[in-house]
Amino acid sequence: SVSTVISLLLESLTSSCHATVPNMLNVHLVPHTHDDVGWLKTVDQYFYGGRNDIQHAGVQYILDSVVGQLLQNPERRFIYVETAFFYRWWKNQPPSMQKAVRQLVDQGRLEFVNGGWCMSDEATTHYSAVIDQMTLGLRFLNDTFGPCGRPRVAWHIDPFGHAREHASMFAQMGYDGFFFGRLDYQDRTNRIRTLEQELLWRASESLEPPYADLFTGILPNGYNPPKGFCWDQSCDDAPIMDDPDLEDYNVDDVVQRFAAAANSQAMAYKTKHIIMTMGSDFQYENANLWYKNLDKLIRYVNTRQANGSQINVLYSTPSCYLQELHRANLTWTLKTDDFFPYADDAHNFWTGYFTSRPALKRYERVSNGRLQTCNQLEVLGGPSSRKGPFGAGDSETLREAMAVAQHHDAVSGTEKQHVANDYARRLANGWQHCQVLYSHLQHEVSVKTKIWIEEYFFNRVCVCVCVCVCQFVRATFDPATGLLDSLTNLETQQTISSFLFPFLNLFISLYLLIPETLHLSPPLSFLHLFHDLFLSLPLPPSAPLSLLPQTPELQEVRQQFGPWVSQVIRLHSNSKALEMEWTVGPVPIADGLGKEVITRLDSSIASSGVFYTDSNGREVLRRKKDFRPTWDLRQTEPVAGNYYPINSRAYIKDDKDQLTVVTDRSQGGSSIHDGSLEIMLHRRLLHDDWRGVGEPLNEMSGVFPLGLVVRGRLLLSLTPPALAADAHRPLAQENVLQPLLSFTEGGPPPGSLLEFSGLQAALPPAVHLLTLSQWGQDSLLIRLEHQFQTKESKEHSVPFTVNLQVYTQYTHICTWEPLGTHIHTLFPSQSIINLFMVILTPMQIRTFILRVAPRR
């Protein structure tokens, strides 16, 4: 039962934490490694330690070494984070080693934190893909280690800013707390002053507290050890040399420096407990170096207590540290906004990556939809879809590829080019495995040969009638420039006009968003360069407006802005949105300057410096130009400092009109001027930004050294504010989960099933079937979500009840259980009415494992 599990966990936790000393300053040393699931090297290279010429890192050796060292001394502790690596290591271990590791986990000497397949990016990931990757990792831990393998703490020490939706998901997954390392430098300074580096994050406006409340701790040194105490093989800090006969004997010096570091850190936190992260990127490959010196540090520092020292050092873990904070029984400051954008100093805003590698970002997004389709077809097709005349198919390959792609140096675009290629290759491989599965399913329906056409990057659905007017939308264009000059919603009869739309601007690279131009000069003079040389060049249309042959379902207007930027504006008969399909590239660099391209919508809406962006494709946050909700901002970058991640939508509004843009991938955007909304589409840069990647973001296409051409589309919706969510919620969801198209030669054979639904009845529009996938041989994973926030829709922002059995017509439900007890990290059960009826409140996600009878 639930209570048994929880008491078991608490007991295990209590017994595995080292004792602290009540009236002393307790320093919790947390040995850890941060293992990127791809960055400068591919995930395979990181695992094996290949290409050590690029970066010295080999995760297989890290786990070998750490486990060996933990076994040597029961006092020692270690935390591990990235299940993608751990899983791989585990399956190569002999049973004797697996047994030993299980024991370490049971005794709390090896503790998993976070525990997802990777440590996901927070700015550019979609919530559904994050939930999938967390599920993959946590399930492995649960299956392998049971309750003691359960991560109690979310641990996002490296992502470049922190999304509220991530905190909300972590809270709902049952984590006790969340730790991270990076936040705006002004924010940190302020929090150090006010002792608010530890806080309570209320991460949803829709979910009832404390359902999305999460204790959040900001780590003192990013995720590094204090200066002078890095004992990894990759560091040069002096080891503890404790032979008193030696010239280099340094125990007194080390103890003194450590006490100074601890006391200094303690001044920035509220309790008598502080945490020190003893590790960093790919450290502990030779864990002996760390542990041998940490053992000595603990011994020598604590020995001084006999001489009156008030410092007590201990091996610890984030959950042991958290337990002590809870015991302190303090009230923490409440925070309701997020931690974007992230700046590491006045002129280094990490906002460029919201757009970096737009093609990869789109490929990841469309792969997400493909994975959901693959999952569902696998359930509907049953075991026979996995093996047949087309070979062996599966959803796991794409699931793992997608999980890896959520990493904070994957879809974020912050990896090296060859690594970006590797992520794409993995996704393509996943598609192939799903393809086999689809083929078998089709094979069941028809014996004719099929030709499948995958449409990866865009999707035309239908066309419209009337010359410039579709069923729901009217658009007019300036005959002189070819630019759109008004947009009308024919249902609500509202029009916005006098806005240059679309308006493409070319930014000279010196303006370029962080961190691409730091190399040009030190930050101080960069400040000047920025003011002097900033250029925002509008791109005028270079060719006459071209009105193409129209069909009753579609009207299309083509615009050309020079040789490498063009746009098609489409009105669809069955859509209330206007589609803008942009094509950008190769971005010219013959002038030696990198460039970024944005589209800017300038409207008459009186937005008053306020705009809205979504968090991970889900709840929407209010943004205000040159403003942060929790501190008095000193704005140093008028553009970069106002950029926020847009995962699926952004909007501006006034009392009358709301203009919502739905994107087809993650992008960065802002509203720099009232009535204006800009989205960065593509970027090509010629200099490294000194943040470790060591190469410029200069993507090429094909075998010729030409810059990459990228295409994408934005969907625009004009509505009154009160009706906006009714439009953009389904619009965004449709955009994420696009249909899989297939074609057969000569049309379907006679007797084919032309229409089919896995559902016995349509779900309420507010409810979305987030996940339907095979779990075990006789079980399914089903996730339902309420996709509206509170108050955003009169019709939909209310609780709905769903009968689970109705939606699983192809399976017989033997039993079901909320995931909260089955794998105890995912969304815990609530509001169960009866065995089949489930209530969903706004923004709630609920997860179920359904035991099913073997398929007929």
Next chain:
Amino acid sequence: SVSTVISLLLESLTSSCHATVPNMLNVHLVPHTHDDVGWLKTVDQYFYGGRNDIQHAGVQYILDSVVGQLLQNPERRFIYVETAFFYRWWKNQPPSMQKAVRQLVDQGRLEFVNGGWCMSDEATTHYSAVIDQMTLGLRFLNDTFGPCGRPRVAWHIDPFGHAREHASMFAQMGYDGFFFGRLDYQDRTNRIRTLEQELLWRASESLEPPYADLFTGILPNGYNPPKGFCWDQSCDDAPIMDDPDLEDYNVDDVVQRFAAAANSQAMAYKTKHIIMTMGSDFQYENANLWYKNLDKLIRYVNTRQANGSQINVLYSTPSCYLQELHRANLTWTLKTDDFFPYADDAHNFWTGYFTSRPALKRYERVSNGRLQTCNQLEVLGGPSSRKGPFGAGDSETLREAMAVAQHHDAVSGTEKQHVANDYARRLANGWQHCQVLYSHLQHEVSVKTKIWIEEYFFNRVCVCVCVCVCQFVRATFDPATGLLDSLTNLETQQTISSFLFPFLNLFISLYLLIPETLHLSPPLSFLHLFHDLFLSLPLPPSAPLSLLPQTPELQEVRQQFGPWVSQVIRLHSNSKALEMEWTVGPVPIADGLGKEVITRLDSSIASSGVFYTDSNGREVLRRKKDFRPTWDLRQTEPVAGNYYPINSRAYIKDDKDQLTVVTDRSQGGSSIHDGSLEIMLHRRLLHDDWRGVGEPLNEMSGVFPLGLVVRGRLLLSLTPPALAADAHRPLAQENVLQPLLSFTEGGPPPGSLLEFSGLQAALPPAVHLLTLSQWGQDSLLIRLEHQFQTKESKEHSVPFTVNLQVYTQYTHICTWEPLGTHIHTLFPSQSIINLFMVILTPMQIRTFILRVAPRR
């Protein structure tokens, strides 16, 4: 008994070597680390892993890691070399770990090779100090591990050229073979062609074969693994990636590359066995990387045997490899010369270091004498000399400091400046500890306070009568220049004249001996620079000849050659040698050019391109200009390519006259012209030579940035060739073992013992008491040597008999045993007449442990 020990060893060896496959190519993988006892970092820094900013290296971690990995898999092997490090590690281990390591040694999984305190330099070390340092290391291994800890193989993989006397000592110590890595590039090319990289070295002309015969193997890649197979954390070679699902799967590639490397290597050796050194400098700090990949390599390569592969790979050790070579029952080529000088290519002769850091070389040499004195006084003074009113004294500190100083980057002068300082500091500390011991001994004789004056760098003994003539020598000087113009031996009435003597030449740095100027240009153009810009500048006397106040015991002539070079020529009444005391420095560098200073003796002797230099202060080798005994030399460096190490003496001769120079430290020298003998005295260089040290040889003195001033002396002896050894053998020995002078305030107190000898009778002049030191509480170590070669002296080159008991009057001999059985690596016993009588033949060294009764 001896036979028991040997059979035990053989059994252990046989059982611990992995089986080989008779008709296949057997590749012996030898995992090893090369741990310099100081080089870029001090020995302490290397042990602890301090100053990893200079070089990443920490020996404590290497031994931790290797032992852990050996325990994990009984197939694995490792060899360890440097006992200075191993000893230190060992004493920090808990009994459980010591027990585990003992088992590894007993089972042959951990094998000691070489086993001295360090891997000594071969060009600049004195044989007595080498024997001492070997004794220190081997004794620890014997005391700790017994017979299974005995190194069977000498292993000098890094020293820069190889001395015949070292091979002779190793043979006499009972090593089965000798492996090294560096030899002249032409020599190697030739030996690869003739399959003579494995050979029999007959290392003495005096000792009867096979007493100084030693199998010698030249390793294939220096001491590194073959290209592409370095799996240390310090290397970037691809690990074996054996998950077949991976993009990076590389097993086939690795196996194929390995087979190619093995087959290619096999073509350069005679047997079906080849050795690969799998390791390098300070490798195996994280041994898991190596072993995990080696395990896989062995598995995957041997698996291919099923498909017809003829390669068999195995973990091995040098002694297991050697065992297989012996089984091959081949006859090896005989070599009787040495492996000096060493050139790594046409213009990189490693001959500069014969002279580098002349002050350190002198300090090391004088410390050697001081250690012998300290040892002897400790024996004579008994336990009470170690502790008393002056504190605690001992000989161990100096013994260990001297042992460390024998390292091939210590006395060689090839270390960084701060490391050279550390060696000197250690020696000084050793002197202090001995000082306490001397003080106690004096205290026993007299209760008066004593003032001790240490005379570190030079030593004046007595003075002579007659104006220009001493008892044995006459010297005349040119009144115009002040230069010596003739030298006469008054006993033999032979005179050499018409030679400019001494003649100091200043070489402009472009001539400088290898490898100091490589940086100036690539070797090819360097060749030109050398020919064009070579300058040899004689330094003319800059001041009138100065004849100082003379005493009956000494005549002294002072010569000044500009502001930074001067010389004093002395004739002593009781000496047959002429003393030349040179003072050089600070070498001026204002012109931006480094400089080397030599003294050149140009005589009328018809030397015909032949000259002679000693090997490690002992046997003398014949050198011929532009010639090597074992291959047809292509001389590319007329000066540097003719330089040889001079440890204690060099000479030229013709039928009538032999001019011998006895040095006070190791120096480099040559005879570039007939009748000429030159010795390099000092060098100051402004550029690094790209051999790893990373700093120029630019020694400073004191706190001011002035170049170091160095002083030294040469002793010249003119004799007929047949009588030369009678003069230079004792002269050199006296020079090494100078008396310790002490002074008391106001003269000795009444009743003091003014004369004292530890010997009951003088030893025969041919026999030298090489070592007398305390061994255990009730045992002494005594080493006697015959210090003449065969045939070099009519009077002395004959066997002598010594009665051990006579020479140990202060101890009662209970029993004694030859060291060969007691610690089975040192010189084995031979020619025992009875319990006390010992025969010594020319150049023989014999070692005994004497059990003694507790002192009266």
